Amino acid sequence: MKTLTIEPLTKEAFAPFGDVIESEGRDHFMINNGSTQRYHNLGEVQLDEDGQGIISIFRAKTLEYPLQVKMLERHPFGSQSFIPLFGHEFLLVVAPVGDGSLNIDPSTVRAFRANSRQGVNYHRNVWHHPIMALRDDDEFLVVDRTGPGNNCDEFFFDEAIQLSVELD
Numbered sequence: 124m125k126t127l128t129i130e131p132l133t134k135e136a137f138a139p140f141g142d143v144i145e146s147e148g149r150d151h152f153m154i155n156n157g158s159t160q161r162y163h164n165l166g167e168v169q170l171d172e173d174g175q176g177i178i179s180i181f182r183a184k185t186l187e188y189p190l191q192v193k194m195l196e197r198h199p200f201g202s203q204s205f206i207p208l209f210g211h212e213f214l215l216v217v218a219p220v221g222d223g224s225l226n227i228d229p230s231t232v233r234a235f236r237a238n239s240r241q242g243v244n245y246h247r248n249v250w251h252h253p254i255m256a257l258r259d260d261d262e263f264l265v266v267d268r269t270g271p272g273n274n275c276d277e278f279f280f281d282e283a284i285q286l287s288v289e290l291d
């Protein structure tokens with residue numbers, strides 16, 4: 124069974140999948156008469172012409188680890204971001220957009236661990252596992268798309284991929 128190695132989340136490593144939302148090491152400029160640093164345009168909100176951007180909160184239970192990754196999903200009509208509200212680390216499993224077909228090469232699947240000050244923004248059609256909290260009832264601010272059409276494709280692997288992780 125393929126086992127994923129969990130990589131630390133960095134802007135560079137995650138670039139094929141989307142944006143890392145963080146202030147550490149990022150450019151900023153002063154606003155509000157010098158009282159506030161603006162870390163500008165950290166992520167791109169992507170929408171189709173019929174979509175509407177919305178803000179939600181996800182309260183997530185932890186999954187059973189080690190996790191058998193059986194499926195990934197993608198959102199063809201818009202990006203989806205997850206920003207932790209309680210400052211806890213969380214896990215990501217992703218795969219690149221590929222050729223656009225409803226298929227994922229298991230060798231392209233990667234896992235990342237977000238530190239306590241990072242969020243992510245999955246770009247349109249980037250394959251990802253549904254939110255994987257590492258604390259029960261953890262909460263995430265979610266910016267994504269609502270509108271007509273089915274905005275969630277799922278792909279199930281012939282053989283599950285193992286994700287082992289040390290819980291806090």
Ligand SMILES: NC(=O)N[C@@H](O)C(=O)O
Pocket residue numbers: 196203251252253254275
């Ligand atoms: N289904 C839903 O809104 N959540 C997923 O897209 C997810 O990535 O957690």
Ligand code: NI
Pocket residue numbers: 196198203251253
């Ligand atoms: Ni999603």
